[in-house]
Amino acid sequence: MVTCINDALFPDAGRAVVRLLHRLGVDVEFPAAQTCCGQPMVNTGYLDEAVPLLRTFVDAFDGYDAVVAPSGSCAGSARHQHAAVARRSGDPGLVAAVERTSPRVHELSEFLVDVLGVEDVGAFFPHTVTYHPTCHSLRMLGVGDRPTRLLRAVHGLRLVDLPEAEQCCGFGGTFAVKNADTSVAMGADKARHVRETGAEVLVAGDSSCLMHVGGLLSRQRSGVRVMHLAEVLAATEGAA
């Protein structure tokens, strides 16, 4: 489950997941029928519009041992919202299919640490990095310190703490445009904290949040680069 935003806008994050999982000996497939988990519609209130996406989702992923997503938000949507949308559809078949697929969805750091049981993924990334725990990975999924344990095990990487790390960056899906002023006020504070760390790279597990904070950091000519957690974990000597 590469997620629609990575598929269409940030393919490097998706490719990094494939490279990383191959290196760890996982048999990876990309079911081409997949599109979007439906979260943008659900969180904006368009449940009827989300139902067809849910059908596509279960058609694409039913039958796999594990569905790995490089996103806390999309994994959270699949695990915590799909059941309610399926009930709304009134289709018992869809409800049953969601009951099968939802529990098999893992956010990337959960899959690496809990399912594969690895922390040192053999990555090399000789840069100073700070990590933003995205809200849905932190509070909806409860990934805890899995991402930072993975990052600390990366060779050459120096991890610096982000002040007020657990405060939301302000992306919030359609909130970013429906309440653009508030969203940017939150993002500006997040970007300020990122700059205070002196890090070269801001890392997070959600490309959507990175698009928002990264968009501000780049507009400010801060020189700070944003990278998905998967890209850092996939990096190896020579490639970094």
Add this chain to the structure above:
Amino acid sequence: MSATFVGMPAFPMAAREALANSQQRRNLAHATSTIRAKRAAVVSEVDDWEQLRLAGAAIKDNTLLHLDEHLLRLEESLTARGATVHWARDAAEACALVADVARRHGVDEVVKVKSMATVEIGLNDALAAEGIAAWETDLAELIVQLGDDLPSHILVPAIHRNRAEIREIFLRHMAEAGRPAPTDLTDEPARLAEAARLHLREKFLRAKVAVSGANFAVADSGTLVVVESEGNGRMCLTLPEVLVSVVGIEKLVPTWADLDVFLQLLPRSSTGERMNPYTSTWAGVTPGDGPQEVHVVLLDNGRTRALADEVGRQALRCIRCSACLNVCPVYERTGGHAYGSVYPGPIGAILNPLLKGVGVDEQTDSLPYASSLCGACFEACPVRIDIPSVLVDLRAQVVDAHRPSRKPEALAMRAASAAFGSGARLGAVERLSGLAGRLLGSRGRTAPGGRRLLGRIPGPGAAWTDTRDLPRPPAESFRAWWKRTGGRDE
């Protein structure tokens, strides 16, 4: 008081105004971060906090499930102990009941204990229309009242003001309402509190009628409970001859023992204290001690509507602690006025639509969207109200209330739903966007890391690109890369 929430613009517009108020931004950032740290410290020292939260939620849920029985039980025990019970369906009925009591005693003023229910029903304006002055005696409510301002926080209604502003308000307006502030008043907290104390003292000693709310109402014993910090409540509840309490019907707990849980949850969540300084309890009339005429107005005003909402009814567990406001990154930046209601912040974003109904006015319908759904509120809530889930459910109710809609957003969602209907369709859209990206060639800036950036997007997309860069669509989507390589080109 002439300040009113009536006619406030929808949240995005009101927030835009508030965000430009740099003094308020500073005041709020300072106040909320201070109280967040206090709360975190006192909550972390309770080993069974999660069990307390679960117990609080369970007691409230069970009470709400049999609310009708508990309410009748409360009426029975209150009446048996000498109180007069009134039932109010809405704000107008409740205000009329309070005004009637005041009129019968021929008074032109009442003193008030801090009470959300009375602000919710607009009691002060209703009494003013009858020629009765309602004096707020809580320090923060007094600041708001004297400044002809609106409350912006449930617990600390004047949180948007700093000490210097409060000094200014006291110097300018205290004389209009009674004893003036000393002319040499400084902005030291002790001096400000002393000025308020002297100003209020003459009102406490003079007033014949007091108006309060209640934090809890115990059905079994007919006990009302007010939890406070300043002692003004204790003055109002004991000195006047007549006491009228306006109590939302969700304030019920079945037994005295149930209070135990909430008196642990509330102070730690609200003021960040282990215990609040004053807890006053009273049941009806005690001959020769305290008010000799006691009225209780049981207020619905939309609560039964909220109770009928399967997902939203959990909002009626709320004990008005304000923990969700203090941890909310939206509230911290916009402040409370932007929510256009006496109930601001995350709880206000769900409570107002639940009490008033969705699809009625644009301002109320905008509130469920006033959140990034970060979940900090749910984490902090002492009675485990899953505010993000209620917000998402209310958003669906707002959208459904306006179906079929031709708004650009609705059209965009339908178009996206169609584009995401199959992998093949999404692939076609991606090929088009990739082509558009390539047509832009090497023009434009580059982000750190090498991605080419898109320029300004016209139309609704400008809400993004006016303030934030956006990368150009990649020449090759992930899907196209996978199709070309099978995931094995590196």
